[in-house]
Amino acid sequence: MGMEAVIKTNNLSKVYKRLFKPKTHALDSLTITVPKGSVYGFLGPNGAGKTTTIKILMDLIKASSGSATVLGRPSYDVEVKGLIGFLPDSPAFSPQLTAFEFLNICAKLLKIPSDLRVNRIETVLETVKMSRHSRDKIGSFSRGMLQRIGVAQAILNEPKLLILDEPLLGLDPYGRQEFKQIILGEQAKGTSVFFSSHILSDVEEICDHIAILDKGKMLCAGRIDELLTASGTKAIIAPENDEALKELVTIAIATSRRDDGSWVLTFDNSNEIKIKLEDATKKFPQAIEISASHEKLEEFFFRIIKGDGAV
Ligand SMILES: Nc1ncnc2c1ncn2[C@@H]1O[C@H](COP(=O)(O)OP(=O)(O)OP(=O)(O)O)[C@@H](O)[C@H]1O
Ligand SMILES: [Mg+2]
Structure with a gap:
């Protein structure tokens, strides 16, 4: 079985x-x-x-x-x-x-x-x-x-x-x-x-x-x-949605712009942020896409090994 x-x-x-x-x-x-x-x-x-x-x-x-x-x-x-x-x-x-x-x-x-x-x-x-x-x-x-x-x-x-x-x-x-x-x-x-x-x-x-x-x-x-645990929340803002971007960029912990003009914003998992994200998605439903953001394998690796991995 x-x-x-x-x-x-x-x-x-x-x-x-x-x-x-x-x-x-x-x-x-x-x-x-x-x-x-x-x-x-x-x-x-x-x-x-x-x-x-x-x-x-x-x-x-x-x-x-x-x-x-x-x-x-x-x-x-x-x-x-x-x-x-x-x-x-x-x-x-x-x-x-x-x-x-x-x-x-x-x-x-x-x-x-x-x-x-x-x-x-x-x-x-x-x-x-x-x-x-x-x-x-x-x-x-x-x-x-x-x-x-x-x-x-x-x-x-x-x-x-x-x-x-x-x-x-x-x-x-x-x-x-x-x-x-x-x-x-x-x-x-x-x-x-x-x-x-x-x-x-x-x-x-x-x-x-x-x-x-x-x-x-x-x-x-x-x-x-x-x-790889979900370490936060990610929002993708479609290109040319400056209003939506402005609303969220100040509370993000990381931001990056992609080649197609969209933005990727990362947020912590606090309740306060959750509420703000919900409000923003209601306001700009076409512009914002929310998903869980996972830690990178590299971060996970160091967390697991705890830096004492050498021979
Ligand atoms: N033929 C051998 N005789 C004695 N010790 C050995 C022998 N081969 C490997 N070892 C020891 O066994 C341990 C594991 O070695 P191994 O080669 O399996 O590691 P590894 O994970 O493949 O490392 P690397 O990422 O460097 O390739 C090491 O401490 C190494 O010194
Ligand atoms: Mg080897």
Whole structure:
């Protein structure tokens, strides 16, 4: 019963033990559920345990205790590997291969039938805007270009689930925009996406769920729209409604003018303001549109971590 999950962890813990060095409790009883069809942002400061979790999910390292399932199977089940697209945190590519040659090797490893291979490779290169560089050597690529090849490799097999460790790292604003489009495109095709990132504005734009981790412990998880609390009231004043604007601008805590000439005013949630807003909307019903204003993910993140998030 309940929703279908593509990733489930149950009290997952990881202690790194190294000879003559103190143990590191990298992950402490992590329990999360990633619903099918979601775009899930996995957040937390450096050293929080994100990569450790992802490595356990991909069975690259073993958990010290607890368990994880991926697409309904134990994370160590090899059968499930072909259904997952994975971008590791520091992918290593052979520099002497061209982008095409590299993806062709990946396609063979993924057992994509030979008659489909070239087509698939061209499609993913197109998706990550790297078609022009298909015959260029990977050794000549910039960091952002490598990241694009990493994403191309992850979506090559039309996976049911994408697990990406900091896919936005090294991308320029165009690259980030394109990445967001790729992810939303994958979601539209029914793919679930789980990725770690430090770029909170991008996470806020495309994720429907998040979890925040700090020092190996989960601080919160859930639907982003439920986690970000309504922090005030927002009014949009249609362009050229100076009377309405004049009436409200003096009681607003923040104002901004948008390109179309409309204004966005933010108010606190006091009763006094509520009454004034009601009066104004009655007076200028065509000009004013009221809605709840939510705190930004970045504000939420700092509030949850409380500034002591560093390693
Ligand atoms: N192989 C390892 N041996 C010992 N300690 C490790 C190892 N890998 C990670 N750690 C430690 O585990 C903790 C979690 O690291 P992890 O790489 O999972 O963090 P992260 O959330 O991915 O951070 P970042 O945002 O910097 O990528 C850190 O304290 C780190 O030093
Ligand atoms: Mg990491």
